Amino acid sequence: MHHPGPPRFVAVGESVELAPRQPEPDMAAEWRLVERPAASTAALGDGPVCHLEPDAPGVYRAELTAPDGTHEQGIRAFPAVTETVRFSVTADDFEVDDTDDLAVADRAIVIGKFNDFTMGTHWAERDGDEWVIETDLPPGTHHAIFSFDGSFEATATDEVTVEGPGRPRVELISETVDGDLVVSADARAAPSGSEPAVEFYLDDRDALEESAVTIDCDELRVPREALPETARIHAVAVAERHSVADTLVVEKGGETTNRPATVSRPADPPTWASDATIYEIFVRSFAGETVDTTFEAIERRVPYIESLGVDVVWLTPIQASPTRHGYHITDFFDTAEDLGTRAEFESLVDRLHEAGIRVVFDLVINHSSRDHPAFQLHRAGVPEYADYYERIPASQDISDVDWAGEDAPGHYFNWTRIPNLNYDSLAVRRWMLDVVDEWRDVVDGFRCDVAWGVPHGFWKEVRERVKADDPEFLLLDETVPRDAAFAENEFDIHYDTDLFDTLRDIGTGETPASALFDALDTSVERGYPDRTGHMRYVDNHDEDRYIDECGAAPLRAAVGATFTLPGTPMIYAGQERGVEQQRGTMRWHDGDNALTDFHRRLVALRADHAPLRSPAVHPVPHTVETGAADSVVAYERTDGDETLVVLLHFGDGTAEVSLDTAVGDTDLLSGDPVGSDGTVAVDNIAVVSATTDS
Structure with a gap:
């Protein structure tokens, strides 16, 4: 079915992508805007994947004509709450020994969450001794990174805070009253926000007629006889800002009048996730100093992993790649030769399963290596691959790469070796869905790399796709910094960058230990639903080690926090052995056994005492x-x-x-x-x- 999915909820000025589901590369699909607010002049472009940028609050309706019929998708746009902010730095803010070269620069490149860390789109202009840029941002604390050449060899960072309310939250509760389905919305105000109202929305995929539904403020009622076989009910809390939507799926489940409908909440994490401990393995550093890491080598070390008491192993990428870290993938459908065969990988998974340990696969679908044949064919002008990768104007490209053309590939940061895939292409969407299908039956979950770079609509499709066969499948997002929008029927567990940063600041003495309460409160301020899972961690493969930045004594307290606060704790392999390098080799023969035992006792304590897993x-x-x-x-x-x-x-x-x-x-x-x-x-x-x- 090509229906594009659930209704979408955005603020004015935010772009929402519209795409058919289950696409075929050459299928005919066309969009048109059939409804928009009276004040809007928004329009849709041509093509099977379109982007709508609402320019006025209200309801928009888009119609998709696809091979299986005509479908509608609703988009509700809420007023934008933003303030013009000013980021600025001086030459003294840059971490360089000699600032003379900086003094002559008229402008600087600026990246941040506000532009998805994309270089060449925003520039700070020289104003006296400062480089300054202004932009409109919502309430919260925001960071901007300044660079002159995009190399990150010399950078400066500025931080601004926009005062204002966070996002409200809403949770749907259902019951059967006199045979009718009654759905109540528990709407909660954001800290410093006003009491929210509730808006209910039906799903255009279902046959539930609006005329059969009665809505009274925060309550929706449907007679049982009016329910179709499946009905999806969505709700949003609305105050100064809007909440992440909550959803209930109602299955009628038979014709017996007195039999209540079955109701589920598709956004809920798997039942096991909140009790689990995750162990991240940076694959190629795990076997030791003199032994090459292979799937077989990891499998021989499963007794150690088992001894830690962890429940989940997250493996950094194991697909074909020319790099040690594995995130530059050259074949999405096969394992890396140096690690072993597909059969050997599946043997490792089976061995971990025998130990009662689930396996999370690092799903990298925002980009490929520029050594991938698809990118080479794209750059060489092969017509079938023309739309496989993002393209940007040459004027926006600040890399030192000669791309041999008037356009360049899109990429984040200075990641010129991993160009972004183009999700406006049906061929790419089909390709990446095939990647999801290739691995989902082998493993128990995906950690989704650069999740913030892949469209929300695609993640919603991935979630429904994998959860339809296995509701216990785990989806963990890498969104840095955090964004509650990815909790809206997309991911189960989210990186908690707020607690991570706060624990670092506590460990270095920059902030008091009590600041960890503020970090927890930030989840509420950002609008994460109460049922959302958060991954609590002190180390990962992208960050300097905590022990290196803060020392051994604060490390134990910080790890203790991750195991005794709500959420899902994660240990990055080597953290428990005293490894000081970010992606350093596992210390097997000279590791810190006392620190390892400390981690074992924390895992066991959390498993034995339910209060440590409570919210x-x-x-x-x-x-x-x-x-x-x-x-x-x-x-x-x-x-x-x-x-x-x-x-x-x-x-x-x-x-x-x-x-x-x-x-x-x-x-x-x-x-x-x-x-x-x-x-x-x-x-x-x-x-x-x-x-x-x-």
Whole structure:
């Protein structure tokens, strides 16, 4: 079925892509705009994939003519909430020894989330001693990176904060009342935002007639006899800004009048994900210093992975690639020769499954290597590949590559060796869906590289595609910085860059330990739904190691935070062995065994105590008797049956902390006594039971 999918929700000025699903490269497909607000002059271009940029609030309706018929897709555009901000830097802000060359530059390249980190689209102009750029941005904290040549050898960063409310949130709840389906919307205001209203939307794919639906404020009601076999109901909370939409899927499930419909929430993460611990393996550094890493070599080391107690292994790319890291893929359908055959990879997966460990595959579909045959054919003018890659005007290209033409490939940052695929091409969309199909039955989930570079509509199609056969399949996004829009029927778990950055700032002493509460609150401010999963981590293959930046003592406290706060903790292989290099070789013979045991005990503690996997966190009043007060934080975790108090100390030595709360006298993590008279001795982390005085 080529229907383009669910209704879409955007702010005025945001572009939304419209594309048929299950495309064939040469199929005939055409769009036209059949409804728009009276104040709008928006239009759609030609082609099977179009982009609508709403220019006025209201409802837009687009009609798709495809081989299987005519379909409609609704787009609701909400007012944009933005403010003009000014980013600026001086020569002194650049990390270079000699600023004389900078002094003559009239302008600088600027990238940030606001332009998807694309060079050549935004420039800062010289204004006296500063380079300045202004742009309109929504509420929140924003960063801009300045560069003169795009090489990242000399950069400067500026940060601005736009005051204003975050995004509201909404959750749909259903019940059967007198045989009717009643859907209630629990709408919650954003911090500093006003109380939201609720808007319900039906799905154009279903046969549920609007005339059969009754809506009263935050409640929708449908008589059972009016329900089609499947109905999808969407809702958005609307205040100063709009929420991520929530969705319920209603299956009528038979003709018995008294039988209630079956209702599911397609955006919910798999049931196992919130209890899991992820272990990321940077594949080619895992086997050791003198042994080449292969699938067989990793398989022989599964007993070690199993001993950690982790539930999921995320492998960095294992497909054909000329690079050590594997993200420059030259064949999406086969494994890298140096790692082994497809059969050997599947043997590794089977061995991990035998150990009770799921496998997450690094899905790289934003780009290919420029050594991929498709890109070579594209650049060489082969007609069938003309639209496979993004193209930008030569005037926008700031690379030092001679692309031998008047256009250049689109790419992010300075990644000239990995050109962006063109999702306006049906052939590319078909190609990448085939890649998804190739691997989804082999593994248990995808970590989606540069997820922010692939259109939302495509991710929505991928989600429905993989979840239709396996609802427990995991989708983990790399969106840096975070963006709650990817939680709208797209991904299960999201990188928590806010906590990551905050733990770094705490570890270096730039911010107090209590700032981790602010980082957690940011998830709410950004509008992530309560049910959303967040990956909590201190290291990954793209960042300098925490131990290198902050030291060994803060590392233990930071790791302790990831295992005792809500979310899904992730260990980056080598973190637990004391590896100091970002993608350094695993330290097998000279690793830090005490640190490894520390990680094992944290994994086991979280598995054994349900409060550490619960959603709520409450700060605990405390007094730091000895040690730096700013380096200590305490919080309560409870599931209603058991209550634990977690204390973290990011400083050196031991902090003596007194609590008003009565606690047990044993640290559940180490088994050591923690003190008496309400005083707890904390080296880096202590976890104690809250007790009730008799």
